[in-house]
Amino acid sequence: MIIIVNLYAILAAVLFFFKKIRPEPFILGSFIWILMLLAVWYILPYTIYKRSIKTFTDKFIIQFTDEQILLENERGEAHWQWADFSKYMESPHFFHLYFNPKSFFLVPKEGLDDTNKHALRQLFQLHIHAGN
Known part of the structure; x- marks a missing residue:
């Protein structure tokens, strides 16, 4: 449009x-x-x-393990198995974890140093197929 x-x-x-x-x-x-x-x-x-x-003002803690991704804050928690994600992509400020072509989850890179970013990339490559 x-x-x-x-x-x-x-x-x-x-x-x-x-x-x-x-x-x-x-x-x-x-x-x-x-x-x-x-x-x-x-x-x-x-x-x-x-x-x-x-949602935009909450502070979240996210944990990545070999089995799942765990997201928590003071009001509750959510977890996803690696099989729940169909692909991932990386942009300058975020990792995009796709459930399906229209639904995704953003992981900000803001609080990560280069070592953690590299470790996350390896974890994503191991458990999720990279997108185009």
């Missing part, structure tokens, strides 16, 4: 520049583009964060 809106805005700007259209389509395209940016960058993250504020 954002690609279509961007293409429409660019096309409207070019046509407006060459005096092929009136200013209204250009203004409409710009308005839709600005609304979409506001929705994606500010409104959606704020509403999601506001609904789940406790």
Whole structure:
């Protein structure tokens, strides 16, 4: 959707520049583009964060063993067997552990030193198939 809106805005700007259209389509395209940016960058993250504020402010402890992953905080705990994950991927700030193509779990790298990151990579390679 954002690609279509961007293409429409660019096309409207070019046509407006060459005096092929009136200013209204250009203004409409710009308005839709600005609304979409506001929705994606500010409104959606704020509403999601506001609904789940406790989740985003909790402190978690995560433990990786040869049998499972254990996640706990003061309100409870959750654990997953390695077989529950279908693949993993790595981005600059997170390890993405996928249950299925639409559901995943993020492990932040923020508190890990290079040795622990390397150990986690080896554990993931041993128990989970790497993604593309």
